[in-house]
Amino acid sequence: MKHQAEPSYRHDQAEHTAVLWVNLGTPDAATAPALRRYLAEFLSDPRVVEIPRLVWLPILHGIILRLRPAKSAAKYATVWTEQGSPLAVWTRAQAHRLAEAFAQAGRGALRVLPAMRYGQPSVARQLDALKAEGATRVLILPAYPQYSATTTASVFDAVYAWAGRQRRLPELRFVNQYHDDPAYIEALARRLEAHWAEHGRPDRLVLSFHGVPERTLTLGDPYHCQCLKTARLLGERLGLPPEQLLTTFQSRFGKAKWLEPYTEPTLVALGQQGIGRVDVFCPGFVADCLETLEEIAQEARHAFLEAGGKVFHHVPCLNADPAWIEALAGIASRHLQGWPDGPAPEPAERAARCTRALARGAKA
Numbered sequence: 001m002k003h004q005a006e007p008s009y010r011h012d013q014a015e016h017t018a019v020l021w022v023n024l025g026t027p028d029a030a031t032a033p034a035l036r037r038y039l040a041e042f043l044s045d046p047r048v049v050e051i052p053r054l055v056w057l058p059i060l061h062g063i064i065l066r067l068r069p070a071k072s073a074a075k076y077a078t079v080w081t082e083q084g085s086p087l088a089v090w091t092r093a094q095a096h097r098l099a100e101a102f103a104q105a106g107r108g109a110l111r112v113l114p115a116m117r118y119g120q121p122s123v124a125r126q127l128d129a130l131k132a133e134g135a136t137r138v139l140i141l142p143a144y145p146q147y148s149a150t151t152t153a154s155v156f157d158a159v160y161a162w163a164g165r166q167r168r169l170p171e172l173r174f175v176n177q178y179h180d181d182p183a184y185i186e187a188l189a190r191r192l193e194a195h196w197a198e199h200g201r202p203d204r205l206v207l208s209f210h211g212v213p214e215r216t217l218t219l220g221d222p223y224h225c226q227c228l229k230t231a232r233l234l235g236e237r238l239g240l241p242p243e244q245l246l247t248t249f250q251s252r253f254g255k256a257k258w259l260e261p262y263t264e265p266t267l268v269a270l271g272q273q274g275i276g277r278v279d280v281f282c283p284g285f286v287a288d289c290l291e292t293l294e295e296i297a298q299e300a301r302h303a304f305l306e307a308g309g310k311v312f313h314h315v316p317c318l319n320a321d322p323a324w325i326e327a328l329a330g331i332a333s334r335h336l337q338g339w340p341d342g343p344a345p346e347p348a349e350r351a352a353r354c355t356r357a358l359a360r361g362a363k364a
């Protein structure tokens with residue numbers, strides 16, 4: 001294997017530690033060409049679609065990448081913001097807030113960068129940037145509380161692929177999952193309680209997680225179990241009777257059987273049963289995105305109301321909620337144990353960071 005030359009490496013640079021906050025990624029515009037690029041990268045990942053390449057690639061290029069980009073672009077257009085895709089906006093904000101939380105805890109030397117598994121800024125680009133700055137220790141922190149080979153392992157693959165091209169590697173650590181972290185569960189519970197303080201409690205709470213093909217469960221993927229445990233812990237923390245809480249799986253793709261029960265048919269059944277108000281919350285998505293803002297807040301709402309349901313609430317994801325950022329800082333800190341943060345930033349850089357934080361705070 002050919003390793004790249006490393007002219008940017010500075011032997012005199014002081015060592016420092018960084019956290020890479022990695023989310024799925026999102027198209028860079030709500031247009032069919034941008035969706036085609038994004039879906040081509042995403043759906044070519046053998047972690048995501050486990051069909052033999054010889055069978056899958058002709059279907060992907062011959063059918064899916066011809067039909068889906070325009071349809072998906074129209075959906076993205078309904079949730080797009082001035083700053084871009086909601087997933088990108090929240091992922092960047094979370095990285096900034098996490099850095100601020102560390103700085104407030106006297107750990108201003110810890111760098112935090114956002115990265116995307118598909119699209120930009122890519123894992124490789126951000127690891128290059130960290131290395132050029134002198135990062136010698138990097139914690140890989142996926143934005144997925146529940147481990148799945150389709151998501152978490154794919155992030156790790158991208159890191160290994162980058163590592164395979166390096167001569168001088170940083171030390172690397174990986175966060176595998178945090179589906180039962182007490183501070184994560186607490187942040188979820190407070191998110192719901194804040195919503196209920198304003199709107200009262202619903203007749204049913206539906207916790208909707210992204211689905212995966214059902215066969216991944218029998219093949220040993222712990223995702224299903226971890227989703228159920230998150231839901232159980234959250235229900236217990238909220239003191240909800242089990243019959244008021246439903247756990248479902250959304251975003252099915254293709255014809256195969258995915259994890260059940262499916263979110264939308266469950267909501268239709270609740271509507272038909274005459275259940276008045278349903279709140280849908282997505283604990284597995286730590287940032288609002290197409291799947292929550294369009295599939296849940298628009299499509300699922302419509303299906304529930306059409307079926308006879310009266311009131312539908314989509315409770316926003318954790319996003320940049322302070323309790324969640326605090327939880328994330330705790331999760332990262334536990335995995336950073338034994339690693340020195342590195343030298344404190346230069347006064348000029350510290351001032352610049354402060355100004356940037358203030359500018360963001362003023363806007364928020």
Ligand SMILES: C=CC1=C(C)c2cc3[nH]c(cc4nc(cc5[nH]c(cc1n2)c(C)c5CCC(=O)O)C(CCC(=O)O)=C4C)c(C)c3C=C
Binds near residue numbers: 068087213253290291
């Ligand atoms: C094709 C199979 C897919 C698997 C398996 C899958 C697993 C999976 N995905 C997420 C999180 C997100 N997925 C998002 C969008 C999305 N997911 C798929 C397909 C699979 N996901 C597609 C094709 C898309 C793109 C949108 C579309 O065309 O329908 C998103 C939102 C991205 C955004 O830009 O807002 C997230 C987040 C998890 C957690 C997961 C397995 C556990």
Ligand SMILES: [Fe+2]
Binds near residue numbers: 210251
């Ligand atoms: Fe997905």
Ligand SMILES: [Fe+2]
Binds near residue numbers: 251290291295
């Ligand atoms: Fe979807």
